Amino acid sequence: MEQTIPEGRKKRLDSLYEALSIVADDTYVYLCDMRYDYSRWSQSAVDTFGLPSTYMYAAGDIWEECIHPDDRASYHASIDAIFSGTDGGHDMQYRAKRLNGNYDVCTCRGIVIRDENGEPEYFGGTIRNHDIQGHIDTLTGLRNQYGFFEDLQNDIAKEKLVCIWMVGIGKFSEINEVYGYHFGNQVLQRFGRYLLDHVGNRGSVYRLDGTKFAVISSTQTPEQITDNYENLRKRFRQGIEVGDNKIIMELNAGLLLLDNFSVDDQTVYSCLNFAYGESKNRKQGDMVEFYNDISGENRQRIEKLHVIRVSITQQFKGFSIHYQPVVDAHTEELIGAEALIRWGSKEYGMVQPDMFIPLLEKDPLFPDLGKWIIRQSITDAKKIMEICPRFVINVNLSYAQLEKPDFVDMVLELLEETDFPADHLCLEITERCRLLDIELLKNIVVNLRGCGIKFALDDFGTGFSSMGIVKNLDFDTIKIDRSFVLKIEDDKKERELIEHFTSVAATFGARVCVEGVETAGMRDILQRFRVYSFQGYFYSRPVDFDSFMEWAKEHQKITA
Numbered sequence: 001m002e003q004t005i006p007e008g009r010k011k012r013l014d015s016l017y018e019a020l021s022i023v024a025d026d027t028y029v030y031l032c033d034m035r036y037d038y039s040r041w042s043q044s045a046v047d048t049f050g051l052p053s054t055y056m057y058a059a060g061d062i063w064e065e066c067i068h069p070d071d072r073a074s075y076h077a078s079i080d081a082i083f084s085g086t087d088g089g090h091d092m093q094y095r096a097k098r099l100n101g102n103y104d105v106c107t108c109r110g111i112v113i114r115d116e117n118g119e120p121e122y123f124g125g126t127i128r129n130h131d132i133q134g135h136i137d138t139l140t141g142l143r144n145q146y147g148f149f150e151d152l153q154n155d156i157a158k159e160k161l162v163c164i165w166m167v168g169i170g171k172f173s174e175i176n177e178v179y180g181y182h183f184g185n186q187v188l189q190r191f192g193r194y195l196l197d198h199v200g201n202r203g204s205v206y207r208l209d210g211t212k213f214a215v216i217s218s219t220q221t222p223e224q225i226t227d228n229y230e231n232l233r234k235r236f237r238q239g240i241e242v243g244d245n246k247i248i249m250e251l252n253a254g255l256l257l258l259d260n261f262s263v264d265d266q267t268v269y270s271c272l273n274f275a276y277g278e279s280k281n282r283k284q285g286d287m288v289e290f291y292n293d294i295s296g297e298n299r300q301r302i303e304k305l306h307v308i309r310v311s312i313t314q315q316f317k318g319f320s321i322h323y324q325p326v327v328d329a330h331t332e333e334l335i336g337a338e339a340l341i342r343w344g345s346k347e348y349g350m351v352q353p354d355m356f357i358p359l360l361e362k363d364p365l366f367p368d369l370g371k372w373i374i375r376q377s378i379t380d381a382k383k384i385m386e387i388c389p390r391f392v393i394n395v396n397l398s399y400a401q402l403e404k405p406d407f408v409d410m411v412l413e414l415l416e417e418t419d420f421p422a423d424h425l426c427l428e429i430t431e432r433c434r435l436l437d438i439e440l441l442k443n444i445v446v447n448l449r450g451c452g453i454k455f456a457l458d459d460f461g462t463g464f465s466s467m468g469i470v471k472n473l474d475f476d477t478i479k480i481d482r483s484f485v486l487k488i489e490d491d492k493k494e495r496e497l498i499e500h501f502t503s504v505a506a507t508f509g510a511r512v513c514v515e516g517v518e519t520a521g522m523r524d525i526l527q528r529f530r531v532y533s534f535q536g537y538f539y540s541r542p543v544d545f546d547s548f549m550e551w552a553k554e555h556q557k558i559t560a
Helices: 007-022 043-049 059-066 069-083 130-135 145-157 172-179 181-202 222-238 265-281 301-313 353-360 366-385 407-418 431-435 438-449 466-472 492-507 520-526 545-559
Strands: 028-033 038-041 055-057 089-097 103-114 120-129 162-169 204-207 212-217 240-242 245-247 251-258 288-290 319-328 334-345 349-351 392-397 425-429 454-460 477-480 511-515 533-535
Touching (some): 007 028, 007 038, 028 043, 028 059, 038 043, 043 145, 059 069, 059 089, 069 089, 069 120, 103 130, 120 130, 130 145, 145 204, 145 212, 162 172, 162 181, 162 222, 162 265, 172 181, 181 204, 181 212, 222 240, 222 251, 251 265, 265 288, 265 301, 265 353, 301 334, 319 366, 334 353, 334 366, 334 533, 349 353, 366 392, 366 407, 366 545, 392 454, 407 438, 438 454, 438 466, 454 466, 492 511
Parallel strands (some): 251 288, 334 392, 454 477, 477 511, 511 533
Antiparallel strands (some): 028 038, 028 120, 103 120, 162 212, 162 251, 240 245, 319 334, 334 349
């Protein structure tokens, strides 16, 4: 068999391949010139299975290396029979290994095409990958979330520089409420089709969960994508015709340049989701790019997040809880502490929670971390209660934890598992929890307070919805943010604000805790008001458990 195929034979192979490709829906196409053992394969097969090229000599041998060891003997026998002229084709099923190491079940059908003398000339056919048939969104016909992750994994494995952006329709629930779900599905179909046409050959389009879509592009810069997105926004602000109705839509979008290949697809998705959330909640739909800065505090943000995610799966390696004391405002006795998550490693040092918590909140691993934080905090609190019986441990909650349907049961199970008294646990709701439905929050608070657990509203006054939350939910404690007391020794307005805040708390039957108490002068002024407890550097910075125990024992002696 000759080793180099003549140019004329190669052109003929290409012509036949193109003809075969037209009728081969959702399959990988292959065609081999048997006289030269020279083949052409689909680009999608090359990308999925890591083949060397779309054009290959001895492709059968190369492909055999991808086939599961248990399936190779039957495949090899079939190929030998075809090339020896014994068989005129094959129809068989085997497992083939993708680039990421997983095996897909494939059905391969092929036929031998003979020349005018009846001699085998070409062998061609299709390979249907059954594992990717579930990667198509039935509503829009686009690749779905599974397809998105598969392609993203391949790009990471090949270290392919790509831009990924996520775009979604804002306030889509209103469309469903006004026009019905069937109409809403039509809107999603129209949007998906328009996005596909808008992107054209500049990228691949995917339908993700809900109203979110994604685009992966290797040909555009972040600046070009941002410009394209603005054109997309203008188009939908003008409205599109759906049936007899004209629908005006607002969009949200997040963008990420994938230039770090030491991470996994889930980490990339978490960062992309974070950028999308910032666009939706803080930037009125403007495109938000997730910057993977290479200097300063943000050095390799994606890489750090990846390592932190892996730590969650490795028994929370690197995570620890630090505790900041809460003291009685008048006696200055220790009455509690706020539990604050920390993560550190030799390579990255100590990473502050505001770097990774907002990014992880939508991550599937986050509930596991949230559960670990509560368990560890109440386990440590039991030991602290041995020297301070009044001690109450405060644990911050994320909206991502609260929206889980089993959250209440999870908390109660942890209390039972650790034999921890419910009335010594205080759960803090933060400003970001405003993203949740108020009725859901109310149901959680009512159920857990009914079991004795306390609730605090953190950072009161910093969010536009704080007063609304206080009116709708019963809190045991309202925590005044440190920003309102920084200048209280010199600023009369800050003293008036504290007086106002304490009056509001009293109206709703809640106690006041002031955060950020840093000097004796601040303490002395705040003691004039109806403040129940203090928290701040004047007493202690957040410290690890062993240091906290030492502080608590020493403090008990001083205040005794």
